[in-house]
Amino acid sequence: MTHDHDLVLRPTAAQTEAALNPPPGRNGGDLVVETLAGLGATTVFGLPGQHALGMFDALRRSDLRYVGLRVENNAGFAADAYGRVTGEAAPLLLSTGPGALTSLAALQEARAASAPVLAISSQVPTAGLGGGRHGYLHELPDQAASFRGVVKSVHTVRTQSQIPSAIAEAWTSALTVPHGPVWVEIPQDVLLAGTPIPVVTGGDTFPEELPPRPELTAVAADLLARAERPAIIAGGGVVRADAPKKLRQLAERLQAPVVTTFGGKGAFPWTHPLSLQSWLEDRHTTDFLEDADVLLVIGSGLGELSSNYHTFKPRGRVIQIEADLGKLESNHPALGIHADARLALQALLETVEEPRPDPTAPERVREVLDQVRARIASQELTLEQDVLAAVRKALPPRAPSFWDMTILAYWAWSAFDPGAPNTMHSAQGAGGLGYAFPAALGAAAADPTQPVLAVSGDGGALYSIAELATARQYDLNVTWLIVDDGGYGILREYMTDAFGEPTATELTRPDYVALAESFGVPGVRTSPETLAADLAKALTAPGPSVVVLPAVLRMFAPTHLG
Numbered sequence: 001m002t003h004d005h006d007l008v009l010r011p012t013a014a015q016t017e018a019a020l021n022p023p024p025g026r027n028g029g030d031l032v033v034e035t036l037a038g039l040g041a042t043t044v045f046g047l048p049g050q051h052a053l054g055m056f057d058a059l060r061r062s063d064l065r066y067v068g069l070r071v072e073n074n075a076g077f078a079a080d081a082y083g084r085v086t087g088e089a090a091p092l093l094l095s096t097g098p099g100a101l102t103s104l105a106a107l108q109e110a111r112a113a114s115a116p117v118l119a120i121s122s123q124v125p126t127a128g129l130g131g132g133r134h135g136y137l138h139e140l141p142d143q144a145a146s147f148r149g150v151v152k153s154v155h156t157v158r159t160q161s162q163i164p165s166a167i168a169e170a171w172t173s174a175l176t177v178p179h180g181p182v183w184v185e186i187p188q189d190v191l192l193a194g195t196p197i198p199v200v201t202g203g204d205t206f207p208e209e210l211p212p213r214p215e216l217t218a219v220a221a222d223l224l225a226r227a228e229r230p231a232i233i234a235g236g237g238v239v240r241a242d243a244p245k246k247l248r249q250l251a252e253r254l255q256a257p258v259v260t261t262f263g264g265k266g267a268f269p270w271t272h273p274l275s276l277q278s279w280l281e282d283r284h285t286t287d288f289l290e291d292a293d294v295l296l297v298i299g300s301g302l303g304e305l306s307s308n309y310h311t312f313k314p315r316g317r318v319i320q321i322e323a324d325l326g327k328l329e330s331n332h333p334a335l336g337i338h339a340d341a342r343l344a345l346q347a348l349l350e351t352v353e354e355p356r357p358d359p360t361a362p363e364r365v366r367e368v369l370d371q372v373r374a375r376i377a378s379q380e381l382t383l384e385q386d387v388l389a390a391v392r393k394a395l396p397p398r399a400p401s402f403w404d405m406t407i408l409a410y411w412a413w414s415a416f417d418p419g420a421p422n423t424m425h426s427a428q429g430a431g432g433l434g435y436a437f438p439a440a441l442g443a444a445a446a447d448p449t450q451p452v453l454a455v456s457g458d459g460g461a462l463y464s465i466a467e468l469a470t471a472r473q474y475d476l477n478v479t480w481l482i483v484d485d486g487g488y489g490i491l492r493e494y495m496t497d498a499f500g501e502p503t504a505t506e507l508t509r510p511d512y513v514a515l516a517e518s519f520g521v522p523g524v525r526t527s528p529e530t531l532a533a534d535l536a537k538a539l540t541a542p543g544p545s546v547v548v549l550p551a552v553l554r555m556f557a558p559t560h561l562g
Contacts, residue, residue, distance in 0.1 A: 022199050028191040029058030031163040031200060032120060037064060038164075038203025039171050041091050041118075043445055045079045047072050049095020051122035051138060054191030056093065064091075067445050067474060069438060070466035072099050076106025076117065077435050077464075078442030080181075083116040084425055085400060085443050087242070089174040094121040096188070097138025100146075105432045107150050110181040112429025113263065114240055114324070116174040117181035119151070120167070125189040126158060144185060152180040160190055164200050176207040177323040177340045179240060210323055212339035212347050220296075220319045220335055221351035227294035229316075229358060230256040235306065236263030237299020237323055241342035244268065244421045247298070250349055255357035256296070257365045259285060261306045262413040262428050264299060266421035273362035277369065279414050281308055283559035284371040288364070292316050297334070299341040301327030305413075305428065309560040321345075376415075376556055384411055384553050387528055391455070391481070392417060394535035399423065399450050400443045404436035406457030407489045407553045414556075434463025437480050441467060444476040451477050451539040458484040458509045468519040471544035479538040479545045482512050485552045493555055516546035523548065 032055050036044065043065045048056040059066050069075040072094055079090035094100050100121045110117045123129065123143060124136040131141045140146070144154045153173040155166045163186065170182040224230055238247050238260075244267050251258050251274050258268040259276035268275055279285045286308045289295060293316040300306050301322060310331070318334035321344040328336040337344060358364075376385070388411050395401060397419040403409035403426040418424035425443075427435035440454035456464075461482045471478055483489075487506040495502040516523035523546040526534040531549060538545040 020198075026061070026195050027054050027058065028160045028163060028186065028193055028195055029054035029056070030061060031160055031195060031197060032167065032186070032191070033058045033062040033064055034200035035164045035167045035203060036091050037062060038200050039168065039205060040088065040203070043067060043082065044091040044093055045069065045075045045082070045442065046093030047075050047095070047099060049099045049122065051124065051188040052093060052095040052099075052191065054188070055120070055122070067441070067470070069441070069470050071464070072102035073106045073434065074438035074464050074467050076103040076110065076119070077438040078445070079117045080106060080110040080113070080115040081402060081425065081439035081442035082446045083110070083179070084113065085422065085446050087116070089116040089118045089171050090442070092117055092119040094119060095138070096122045096124060096143065097140055100143060104146065104150060105430070107147070107181045109427050109430040109432055109435060111150055111152070114179045114236065115181065116179040118167070118170055118174050118184070119181060120184045120186065122191060123156075123185045123187040126187040129158070129187065144183065147183040150181070151183045153182045155182070155184045157184065157186040157190060160193065160195050160197055163190075164203070168203060168205050172205040172207050175205075177210050177241070178237070209343065210338065210340040212321070212337050212344045214347070216335065216337045217344070217347040217351055220337060221348055221353070223294050223317055223319060223335070224254055224296065224348070225352050225355045227254070228356065229292050230254050230294045230296065231289055231292035232256050232258040233261065233289065233295065233297045233300055233302070233306065234258055234264045234267040235261040235298065235300025237341040238264055238267040239299075239422050241299065241340050243342035243345050246342060246345035246349060248272070250345055250352070253349070253352065253357070254355050255359070255361040257288070257361055259289065261300050262426070265413075265416075265424040266418040267299075270417040274365060276365055279369075279372045280306055281414055281558060281560070282372050282375065283308070284368050284375070286312050286559070288368050290315055294319065297321070298344065299323070302331045307331060311560045379556055381554060381556055383528060383551070384408075385415070387531060387549070387551065387553065388412060388415055390528070390532035391453070391535065393532045394539060395419070395453055396451065396539070399453065399539070400425065400440075401453040401455065402426070402436045402439040402443065404454075404456040404460035405431055405433050405490070406455065406460055406483060407493075407555055408455055408457075408483050410490060410555055411553075412455075433460040436460065437464045437478070438467050440478045440480070441471055441476050444478050445474070448477055451479060453539065454478055454480045456480065456482050457489055458482060458486065458512070459488040459507055461512065462509070465515065468516060468521050468544070468546075472520045475543050477542060477544070479535065479547060481535060481547045481549065483553065484509065484512060484548055484550045489553065490555065512546060512548045521546055525550070
């Protein structure tokens with residue numbers, strides 16, 4: 001009698017031959033790239049450094065495509081975007097010490113946004129591990145300690161035989177929900193030494209699924225079926241789980257209005273009769289959600305932005321479905337269901353029986369949106385709305401866009417129609433500057449058939465200006481819109497509101513058009529009136545381009561302060 005656990009995969013004749021007669025000249029770095037290829041990776045991002053040269057030398061003996069950026073943090077943002085748009089683990093190759101540490105902000109964003117990034121760094125030689133002070137270049141007492149509070153898991157390799165399994169284990173961790181960045185570090189001498197280990201030919205991994213507990217699904221289904229005024233908050237977990245269609249089916253069955261979080265843009269059709277869109281920083285939306293007798297929160301931790309800066313106080317029952325156990329009921333008491341959004345929605349669709357749909361739900365949604373529009377209209381913010389409308393007009397419906405921490409992005413979180421699921425991305429997870437352009441480069445590397453838009457302010461642009469060289473070198477199809485207001489615009493507003501005047505927010509900046517052209521990237525200076533046409537032309541042209549909009553934009557007034 002044979003049991004499943006007794007079965008083993010027998011090597012093919014070709015695999016046996018490759019194992020018995022590995023090609024000469026291989027080192028530990030070859031084990032890294034062979035393992036990545038075996039796991040299904042096709043593209044890697046990174047930046048070489050002295051300790052990591054074994055890995056980078058091995059790249060030329062592999063079929064992996066390498067996209068090299070000019071700053072490690074930007075390479076991390078590019079890998080983050082690649083992971084978001086493909087759903088695959090994006091390899092990020094880094095060197096020891098300063099190179100590794102420079103990626104921390106990008107890995108924090110990847111963790112906050114649940115982007116699967118597989119960061120592989122070199123380490124000092126094996127003799128230097130363990131916390132002693134040996135004086136090696138780039139030496140840290142415990143490099144991995146710098147990453148443990150940022151990534152999902154840390155894997156330290158000490159011998160070549162550990163490389164394939166450590167990388168496969170990290171890959172599984174990155175792709176097990178909730179997705180996220182992981183960290184592997186390999187000493188310099190392990191990477192450089194010649195290896196007798198056969199060519200790595202296998203690499204299948206099986207990330208664990210996270211289904212809901214059936215007894216909790218039954219309670220949730222009963223609450224939703226009996227609800228008179230159900231409502232839904234859909235977060236990024238719905239998008240990452242590829243579950244927007246299931247969300248729509250459930251919302252229509254329940255006739256439950258849906259608002260998407262800023263990270264969940266695209267989880268629900270923008271113009272659907274039940275769509276409250278993304279106006280979470282608005283008291284009218286907050287009041288509506290508080291009035292729901294049953295509120296289904298799926299794929300969101302109801303953090304600061306999603307709760308209108310923690311002013312949201314639900315009065316009805318809350319059902320929270322969340323893959324990140326640490327976010328479950330962390331802000332509000334709820335029927336907490338630890339599950340992947342897609343599996344949980346499928347379970348609810350199979351379990352909810354004879355709901356009592358509210359025929360007035362579309363009318364109530366229209367009333368809220370009318371109230372929101374009236375509030376915005378009263379603030380005389382025509383310029384800002386026209387600029388956002390011009391961007392939407394110029395951007396093809398399914399083209400991805402990446403937004404930096406800039407006033408136009410803050411508008412976009414609430415007011416921009418993403419066009420399709422998994423197309424609009426920003427750095428609102430961790431809130432760091434410099435995300436948009438390098439992330440857009442990563443998305444363009446993932447799918448060269450679509451134009452990609454990056455949106456930055458002039459302050460954020462200076463974080464990633466070096467990547468114009470990357471865009472040109474790889475001829476990536478990215479259009480970069482830079483809104484030039486001469487400073488850190490949102491901080492200028494915050495400080496003026498809080499203290500009467502800003503400090504340290506004003507910037508001397510370059511001529512961005514001339515700077516782009518110096519890299520061989522076409523640039524154009526536009527105006528609010530010509531933005532739609534200039535942006536559309538740039539997006540249509542192949543290769544990278546820069547569009548500069550000199551404009552001082554204002555943010556709409558908040559509703560959480562009074």
